[in-house]
Amino acid sequence: MEKAIAPQSSKLFWQTRAKLAIWYASVMGVILALCGVGVYEGIAHAHKMTLHREVASVAGTLHDSLEPVLDEPGRLTDDVRRFLPDLCRFGDSCITNTYRHAVGALRQGEYYAYLLDNGKTPIAVAGTPPSDLPLPANVPIFLTDVTETRYYQVTIKLHTQDNRDWGYLQMGRSLEAWDNYLNAVLWLLLLGFPLALLVVGSASWVLAGLAMQPIYDSYQQIQRFTGDAAHELRTPLAAIRAMVESTLRLKRIDEAEARETLTAVRRQNQRLSELATDLLLLSRMERGIEMPRRACCLNDIVADVEEELAALAVQERVSLRVEIPKMPIEVWGDEGQLYRAIANLVANGIQYTLEGGTVTVRLAEVTPFAVVEVEDTGIGIAEADRDRLFDRFYRVQSDRSRHTGGSGLGLSIVRAIVRSHQGKITLESELGRGSCFTVRLPLKV
DSSP states (O other), X not given: OOOOOOGGGSHHHHHHHHHHHHHHHHHHXXXXXXXXXXHHHHHHHHHHHHHHHHHHHHHHHHHHHXXXXXXXXXXXXXXXXXXXXXXXXXTSOOOOOTTOEETTTEETTTEEEEEEOTTOOEEEEEEOOOSSOOSOOSSXXXXXXXXXXXXXXXXXXXXXXXXXXXXXXXXXXXXXXHHHHHHHHHHHHHHHHHHHHHHHHHHHHHHHHHHHHHHHHXXXXXXXXXXXXXXXXXXXXXXXXXXXXXXXXXXXXXXXXHHHHHHHHXXXXXXXXXXXXHHHHHHHHHTTOOXXXXXXXXXXXXXXXXXXXXXXXXXXXXXXXXXXXXXXXXXXXXXXHHHHHHHHHHHHHHHTSOTTOEEEEEEEEETTEEEEEEEXXXXXXXXXXXXTTTSTTOOSSHHHHHHTTOOSOHHHHHHHHHHHTTOEXXXXXXXXXXXXXXXXXXBOO
């Protein structure tokens, strides 16, 4: 068996594979980058909305708890101080207990709260306020202090018990934990992108190789076919040329010599015509050109094959046996093609069976298939030859095949015919003991 040549050995296929891999990796890289941006923006938006709801909820809780104890605008009562033990009036020196909570919601170190009068002048502060934040802020806003820490704050109007304007509650929260989390997500995406791109690049290289393999195999088959076809054509053409040149060298050409030369030329021409016909038939079937189909009786086809090849079997001193059931077995197809396929298999069996051997043809119905078996007791086929046995111009024993006039297209034509009839052909063989070709064709429904 010919050793397969890897695509990397061909510069053309190497470059094409590299270009495909680069395109795959580039497209997937763009998709991954867009997905990464989308994921980051989605997480950031979700955190922003969660932050807004949380701060608004805590601010609302403090607002609802403070308003019932406010009596005079801008005045801090003892009830307010009892409710917010950590409240420190501006201008006073206060020590903040970082382990106390205001109504279970104002967590020290994360939240802070300003109380402003109606003129928006700060009166008192609770929690740990940031440094150098602009006061006041009338809408939810993101702010940054001198330490580059970001804060989010919201301002709510406060009223007294008798519904007079008391002032404002301005509440905020440090975004340090939130920013650290988003930064971790960002770094994870940034560091993960090259790794993902490396994996995608490796996968792209493998996928490009898989995508190129059928093309490369077809290219190799075309190259092999071109070489084999040129070799097959060269032999008869060389023979014709040699005979014509040798005849032309004669000073006088009598009728017998002329006839002998013309007969040889006609024989070689016939060989070329058959070769061209076979190649055309293979090409038409591989292109899927439909042939006329009708009901074909395999019993009659096998009987005709037996009748025609009986003389060849006698000439080769091989026993030809045929087992045909009485019940007719019919399939849809082209009778001429099916005849040729079975005849090729039987002829091959006879040619590759030694004197005194036997070739047996069996026809049976194994629903939903019609089964034709051609078994011989010939030389058998080595395992190394089986994969290429149905390739064009391939011969197991080249000298023997040429002696019998074969071109190496017989089994290729058989396989093409069987496939065009939606069938399947299989081979079982043992070297030195014989071979068995089995053809399965769908029964006529």
